[in-house]
Each structure stands twice: as C-alpha cells, then as structure tokens.
Amino acid sequence: MSDEPLPSDGETEIHQLDEDTVARIAAGEVVERPASAVKELVENSLDADASSVDVTVEDGGTELIRVADDGHGMSEADLRAAVREHTTSKIDGLEDLESGVATLGFRGEALHTIGSVSRLTIRSRPRDADGAGTELVYEGGEVTSVEPTGCPAGTIVEVDDLFYNTPARRKFLKTTATEFAHVNRVVTRYALANPDVAVSLTHDGREVFSTTGQGDLQAAVLSVYGREVASAMIPVEADGDELPPGPLESVSGLVSHPETNRSSRDYLATYVNGRAVTADAVREGIMGAYGTQLGGDRYPFVTLFLEVPGDAVDVNVHPRKREVRFDDDDAVRRQVDAAVESALLEHGLLRSRAPRGRSAPGEARVEPGGPRRAGTETVDHEPTTLEESTGGVTSTSDTDGNESDPAATADDGTDDVPSTADSEPASTDAGVASSGGNASTEHTSQPTANTSEPDESSTTAAGPNTDPERGTGSETTADASRSASPRDDDPKDGRDATAHAGTFRTATEQRTLTGEAATGEETEFDSLPSLRVLGQLHDTYLVCETPDGLVLIDQHAADERVNYERLQDAFADDPTAQALAEPVELELTAAEAEAFEHYREALSRLGFYADRVDDRTIAVTTVPAVLEETLEPDRLRDVLTAFVDGDDEAGAETVDALADQFLGDLACYPSITGNTSLTEGSVIELLEALDDCENPYSCPHGRPVLVTFDEAELEARFERDYPGHGS
Template identity: 35%
Template sequence: MSIRQLPDTLINQIAAGEVVERPASVVKELVENALDAGARRVDIDLEEGGVRLIRIRDDGNGIAADELPLAVSRHATSKIASLDDLEGVTTLGFRGEALPSIASVSRFALSSRRIGEDRGAVLEIDGGRVGDVVPKPHPQGTTVEVRDLFFNVPARRKFLKAERTELGHIEEWLRQLALARPDVELRVSHNGKPTRRWKGEGDLVEVGLSDLRIGEALGEEFARNALRVDHSGAGLRLHGWIAQPSYNRASADQQYFYVNGRAVRDRSVAHAVKQAYADVLFHGRQPAYVLFLELDPRRVDVNVHPAKHEVRFRDARLIHDFVYRTLNDALAETRAGSLPSAQAPGADGLVAGSAQTAGAATSAANAYQWRSTAPLGLQVAETRAGYAALYGSGGAGGPAGGASYGGGSASGGGSAYAAPGLGLGAAPALPASDDATLPPLGYAIAQLHGIYVLAESAEGLIVVDMHAAHERIGYEKLKSAHDGEGLRTQPLLVPATLAVSEREAEVAEREEATLVELGFEVTRSGPQSLTLRAVPALLAHGDVEALLRDVLADLREHGESRRVAAARDELLSTMACHGAVRANRRLTLPEMNALLREMEATERSGQCNHGRPTWARFSLPEIDRWFLRGR
C-alpha cells in the first residue's frame, strides 16, 4: 500500500482519541480554555451526562470573528509562539488541538464576542465539516456547544458509561478545578436543572488558599481535620492542606496535587506523601490532601502527556525530598491535644509546622510544671539487653532511680511514670476550667478499667489509651537516641556477592556515595554482580540482601530511599511496643499527669506506632447532648 497524506478530519479524529476520552475530557478542555481567556464566571450546561449536550459559557476576553476558523484548526493557539514560550508555559492549554479534535467527533458551535466589538459571531461544525462565520448577538466572552458526542464514531460511543457515571466524572473534575481556582464562579446544570454553584471569591491574595472552598469541595469533616501547610525553599513552595492522620480514607479519593495551578498525577510526589505519612497512618489507609507546588515553569515540562495529566520535573529528586520533608515536619507537630490550625482558638492563619504550633504543647507542659513546682517526665528505660551500650542511654535502673518502662502488675514493681518531686499518692488540685495555663490534655481525674486515662480539660473530657500513648512516646525517644548516635555499619566477615540486573548494577555504581550514607558498602564487581562488604548494624540480622535490592529500586525510581530508615523504625517500634505499659497497670494521678504532659510534648503522639489514635476529646456541649441537657 502506498504512503498517502491523511485527510484533516481523520487526523482530528485520531487526535480526539488522545484528548477526548469521555464527556469529562471535553468539559476539562473547554473550561481550561475559558480560564486561559481570563474568565471569572463559567456556566456549564449538561444533558444526559454530557453525551447529549455540553455547553460552556464564559465571560472571558472572547475571540475575534475573523479568528473563529483559525481557532478550530489544528495547532493554532495564542498561548505560545516559540520553543522558549513552550519551555516556560504558564497557561493550562497550549497545544491548539482541543477545539478541532472535539469538533471532529460532535455537532459543534463556537460563538464569541471580543472586548470592544459591537457584535459577536458564530461558527458551526458538523462532524468536522466547517461552516461559515455568521454574525450573532452575544455577550462579551465565548460559548462552546458540543452536541451528540461521538455521533460519527459509534465504536467510541459504545465505551461510554451510564449517564450518572459520566456526570460523576465531570463533577469530580470540576471539584478538582474548584479547589485550585476559588476566584472563579462555576455554575453547573444538568438536564435543565441547576445542580451546583461554586461561588467565586473575587480577587484573592493567593489563588488556591480558600478555607471556604475546602469545606465545599471535601466536606466539613476534612476541613475540621485539615492542617495548613506553607513552606518555601530552594526555589520551591509547597502550600495547601493535609488531613491529620486520624482523618484517613479507604481509597485515594481525596488526594489533589497541583503544579503551578495545573492538576497532575506524579508517582514520585505520591511516593513522597506516602513516606511522610508512613509513621502515623493505619495500615492500608490513605491520606487526604490538597497541595500546590509552585516553581519556575522552566523547571517542569508540562508537554509530556496529550491530556496534560502528567509532568516531568528537571529536579525530580529535589522535588521528592522537598515534599517529603515539608509534610514529615508538619505531621511531626500532630501532638496529642493540639488542634488543626483552622480550629485553634485565636490562631488566625496558623500554619502547621510553624514555631507557634511547635511550641504550644511545650508551653502548656512548662506551665503545668511551674504550677506543680516540680518537673514531671517519663524516664526511658531499656527493655532489651545491650540497649545502653548501643544507644548510650541509662538502663532499666537508670538515673531516675528505678523508673520502669512498663513492667509489673497492678500491685507490684516500680512506677512506669515516676514523677520526681511529687509523692506517688499526691495529686495537684484541679484548676478552674477557664484557667489560661490549663494544658491541652488537662489533668487526670481517673483510670478506666486499667486501660484508659480520663482527664478534665478546658473543653470537656479527654480519654487516653495509655498503652498506645506510652508506645508512641517510647518509640520517639528510641528514634531520637538512635539518630543522636548516628548510623553504625557492621562489616561482613565474608563479603557477599549478589547477582543483579545490569540496570541495578548501574544504579549501585552511580549511587555508591548514597548507599554509604545508608550503611551499605557495596561495589560493582561485574556487569551483573555486586559485592557487599558492610551493612547497617541494627539490621544486620535481617534479610539485608532483599533490603539492598529494595533500596536500589527506590533510587532508580524516586532518586532516594527510606527503606533503611523504615526497617530501623519497624524494629524500634517493636521494642517500644514491648516496653510500653500494659493494660491493667494501675497508675497514680501524678503518673497519669506525667503521661499527659509527655504526650503534649512528643511528636506524632496523636497516633501510636501502628497508626491507631492515642486519645479522643469529648466537648462539654457534646456530653450535654448525650443527656439531653438544655432541651
């Protein structure tokens, strides 16, 4: 068969296969064009889930009548003119393919009036056949009508789902857009009935930072548990909201990530977020977040996916590390007793990870210590032989004089929370509930079934799972001790030879310095072989060869690896779990209060090592409702 040029209509229909997957794809392309044109209000009218009709009206700059045919021709755009423009593109659209592709698989009409013109015009296209430009009254802006999508491509139409399903995809994309552009008003109707209105909030100081939109889009529960994040460095800025670990999902349905205002999917960033939550999230659960990454447009390539769902970063390793460290630091401040910034009384604009947040629990603990005139603190005691030698800490009979980390029964053994300066039978008097120095977790009043500590706080009742809380406190102290000691390596008596793929061997050779930092002394000994001479000391008795392979996979895919840290943390978590106070251990009030103060001062103390919550708050109004008070 001889080579021949394809007709324009077929070229556009082939392009439509990449750009127009379903009605939601059409809505996306058309609304993004409206936003690029400066629209502040967009009306979306739909029929039969968008299959019968999609009409997008905007109040943007409009298109001149003589440019309407050019707007529906391939690769015609006002957004770029050179390779330099493409490398620094900031608009949502830029390819010039959307309108001709959509017009080739629908009955299409484009109406517009440009700013300063007396009247508008319309251009109709039926299945790729272009009509004439005709004058038509039209307000400033543009209207695009797409009727009978895929009417001339029946094979594609058969793949569309039920009306409700297609409408759901459109609504989800509009939610995604609404989170990023709270300055734009969006009005949606379906089958002639208004279904949703996203009210525009005018000229915002920062587009993308709207607490109101967060509540509208993701619900009040997310808003109540959202932590504001805002961090800059290395020419990058990450801001938005992350949900506290206690608010988690069964699926990734509330994960939104934007690069310079463009919603994208990125495996490296998703991996960084997952790693940041790894130490606080219950197994199998998903975090929720809305995050905006801002950087120089020349540091990111947005021209790697036909539908612009993905991007490619020039500094992928830097981006991964920046996202991980920002979120990890913010989540470290999820101490028991703390409130999300949106709830904190008097904390207007409080940002997770700020000095104000970090110091809140410490200030409360200091206030309590000042009132009691004696320091209250837990003593970390080792539960395994050799711990003191490894970490350089006091032993089970350490400097505190026999403070025991969780052994014994209700009637025997030393105190798990020995409080120097207070008699074990003494208890501080409870202050007034409106006392400004009252700590976030209040003061203990009782122990329930030897499992839970009950405390009275300014808001009402605090219930603490003492084993889970003690486990987290011990875990964080073990990590701090190990971090302070530094990573130790253990040479192998007989170097091990590993058979690997050629790509793994190349990664090991390239990342030799990184592997040394992680505790591995490994060299390439052949095209498909490595020689392992030293491993991380704490993990020497595990399957270090499998661990090394996982590390190499991470370095190849994400440019960094936390496998060693994760394996170490898993071991320390087990140690902390075995050392934590057990159920039915009776505690005195000073011991309970010591636990509460340690929780307030310990990072990530809102969850135990396995992601379970360590405490719960019941407000006084909530308790009143239990008993129908005030009715």
C-alpha cells in the first residue's frame, strides 16, 4: 500500500474536466477521421432539404473539407446557436427519440465537435432572406468572429486542418488513398440514398463523380459505380403480403447479378428509413438470398432501402448513428432474404426454385456408388412429393411412380462424369439417380424397378474392392450401413444428416498419392511436433495424434502459409509477370479509380502494369504469374481493395508493406480450400511443406494454423479426475 496519506473529509482527487478537454474527448466519438466529419456535414445538408450537395476534399480530407448546399440556410442567431454543444432543431426531447427519429442528425454535436478539433468556417443565408449572409469562424472550440458576408442561399461549411490541435489523433490517420476511400464511401452512400439530390465529390481538384439529382436510382449507380455495374443491377420491390411476417413494411432498391461482385463489403449500401446503416441481420439476409451463387469472400453490389415503423427500430445505438437495432432480427433477416431472392429468381439469376441445398452445385449430394449414364442431362425441378424410402433418403416421385434422390438429380455440375459401361444395369439403391436425374416429368432411359430390396447383380458386379470415393461401384458397406439406419433430412436446408459423416466411415480406407493403403505411422518434423495422421474432420481439419495429446490443423490456413512463403521467395528477386496478347480494359468504380492512382507503383512491383484510358477506365497490359498460374486482369480490382483495407487495418503505408500484404492475399488464391477430401499422402506432403516454413503456426493473415489439446485438457474435459476414478 502507498505511504501517502488519504485525503481528509472534504478533500478529493476527483475533479471536473474543463470544457476544452471534454470537447476534445467527445470529438473522438463523433469525428474519428475526415470521413466522419463529411458524414455529419452531408447529413446536415440533406436535413436542410438541399437539392444539391457539393463535397470537396484535399489530401483525403486532412487538409480541407468543404460541403456546400442550397438548403434552408441559417441566420446569424441560428449560426451562433448551432456551434454550441447539444443544440439542434431536429428533436425537442425524449419523446421524439422514442417515437422514431425522422431526420438523419439529431444529437446536436456535429458542428461543435468538428470545430473543437479544427478551424471551422460557416457561411450561410436563409432561402427567404434578402441581402448578405453571415460568416462564423470557430477555431478549437471558440467562436473567433461573426460578420456579414456575401454568399448564395444555403450553407457552406469549410473544415481546415482537421486534428491540428490533437496531434496524436492526426498521427494515426492512414494514407491519403485510404482516408479518401472512407470519404468516398460516405458520399456515395448518401448519393445513392437520395437520387433526387444532385451530389458531387471532388478530390484534389478532380471531380470523382456527380449525380444528376433527377430521382433515377439507376442513373445514380451509373455515376458512382460505372456503366458495367449499372447494367448488371436488377430491381427489388416487395411489400405487404409479398414479404414474410416481420417488422419491415417494404424492401426496395437494386442488387447486382451474382457475376458482378467484389471482394469487399464496401458496395453493400443498406438504408433503414433513409438512413445509411450497417446491420448484421440485413447483410445476412442479402447474402442468404444469393446462397452459393457467390464465393465465400465475394459480395454483390447492393443499394437496398428498408422501411420500418419508427418504434420497431432503435437508431440511437451508436454516436455516429451508423448502426441500428431491430426488435426482431430474425424476422428482418427472413424478409430481406425473401425480397432479394424473389428478384433474383424473377430474372433467372438463381439456378432453381428448389429448396436451397438441393439445387446449389456445391451442396448437391450424390451417393458413392451411383452409376451415371454418359450423355444424360439433369434439369432443375421443384420436388413434387417428399417421401422416406427404405434407406431413409428423401426422394421425389415421377409421373410413373418411380423414385429417385432429388439430391442426386440436382444441378451439381457433374453431368459429364464418366460412368461404367452403358449396358450395366442401373442400381435400385435409394441413393442412386435414375434416368440421368429427370425425375419429375420425363424419362431418358428405362425406369428403375421400384423395389425395397437391393439388386444383387448390380451389387456384386462392382466387386468388393471398389473405391467408393471414385464413384464407380454400386453399394458399398458404408452405403449399406447408412441405408440400414434412420436419417434426419432437414427440409429447411436440404442437407442430409449423413453429409458430415466425414472421412471416418467404416469402409473408407485412406490412401497415399500412389494408391497404396495409408500406414498411419507417426511422422517426425523439425518445427512441428511428431504427428500421426488420424484423418479429416468435415474435410476441412486434419486430425492428428501427438505424444502429448491431439492436434487439429486447418488445411486451408496451412497451405496458405506454405504458398505465402513460396511467393515471398519467388517475388524476392523479380516478380514473374505475363504480358497479355492485347491490353484488357477494366472499368473501375470511383473508389477503385482513386486507389489506382495512389497504388500504381505497388501494383507494378507485383507484376500488374496498367495505363489509364480515362478517369474510370484502365488498360491492363501485364499480370502476375503466381505459382504456375496467371492471374486474371480483373483481379487488379481486388488488389486495390486489399491495399485500401489492409492500410486501414494494419497501417501498411510503404510500397514494400503493401506488396507483402498482397502476397498474403494471393497465397489464398491457389490454396487448398475447406470441404476438400485429401489422401494421407497429400496430407503428409502438406505437413512436410508446412514444417519447412519460417512460421508454420499462423497463416499470413494471423489466423492459427493448428490448435493443440494436451492430455491434461482432454482429461479435464472428460472429468477423468473425479474422486474415486482409479485409472
């Protein structure tokens, strides 16, 4: 304990902070970067009923932010009041918050807090006032001058030297390109939300985009994203009985074709009652509608408006008002999913109307041992009936009463898989597709006998040693054991309960790359512990035994680390690049075009060479060749996104750091993915390559490669230390 005497009664070390310190601390909640100030000022302009809003920034907004509008404007008395803390004309009290806030701003903090950390100048004149307007200068939290000035009707706010009096905060700002990317995102959000307002954005003297303000959302998308994206957008319009039960009154807007996507969520623009917000329920609903049409790291272009009663959503969740809370997240998720999926189906952009999981190629399931006849085709169909066959497999009945597995007849992209001889009789096992899978309307070959007993001839014809993973046999021991036990088929997601039986089936034997039976012997490593491979869990994690316990290895993270260090070596001297036969022109969004100018040198260090054709178009002439594969030119867009996002998260500001960051992203490109079955030989090869890495314990993005469960933890989890246990 300290020897210092405690303060006597009436004395205390707790004291009130002065107003200037409080203002600067509070500013951090509202203005964390230039884009935060832009957001507050643009919201003020829109709340003032402006028909045009012009935003100008210099050096990403760190040197100058200027927002000019033709809104209601303010008198001298209004200006003096507006820069005081917690002053607003938008709400009167708690009742307005509880009944739902109709304006974008309502806290009354924006001008006061921005002025606390900058040099702020406001010029304004009311629309209905004649003569001069008023200029107010507010610097570091103090009004330094108020005087008449000539200005148009409306308001012009200029923010100079943001964070000049808080150098610690200014020091942690990112590169100009990254800060501008945030500004662009904010202005884009409000330009799309208000197509009836003419919104322009200018950076360092160059106009980035300008919308027409004629109320055409498609035209606004064209202005900010370009012609390629605008032409790929389809309308969403659902309300009333068209939506499942929930708080949303309507869902409307535009979403893109699945093929028009990016690697960043930045282009998911969602609005609740006109307010640009992020909400997990909304995003999950959108992505759920696309299902497996998009890769796990790809996102569509979305401009979606949700209307909801004010008392069903809380907008007062975050100081920057960028998050909302619904009173029923699950219902919102279902409503958004239904509205977007309906639009995609109407335009033929989803593969079928079958329950998701039955139609998606990555999820459709074909039982091992089911022969497919060469040349037959499958068609997407709506299951007409659901029945349990003797094997417990959900099946559909065709018009003649024959049964087939709808999972096997789904559009799984395997129509061209070669089968055994055409003369081989079709198996009648419940898990085998008949007649090429067209179970709902027509036959292309002889119908399968509708019997509950397996056909012995077809079972013995394949022979006892048929490898079930190669799909050349009929019914294996594993299939028989599955058909003899009940299965849970969940119609909600369309996946069979046995889909996760994994590699540990009784009749499945792991093999090396040469086709020999796996030994299961322990392998010694230099960096990694000694490992004995037991198998795969969910075709994603390698399960290994160690002298001290159990290890799970993420096969994707492991291969990503291996590829990352190979790429580092390959790019150390000179990146391998491939010149294109002809330049490939790419249209960029406004944000991508700005990033290209800033990161051109870093791109060339990686092997991407491109020339600017116009403000929004570049011609790619050379691309990197990575691990014997040549990247597609349009991957350059993802590189730009990775640079901006990586700089924001890690502060990578040098060309070398940016290039290394992208190598980490490139390492993901050829790596083994999850849900990939491996032989023991390929597992051992992967582990040996991982052992040679400088850091085998994390992927280039920092995720762990392996997780260890030692013997003590296993015993504790199984409570083997309970009193009286004698083992």
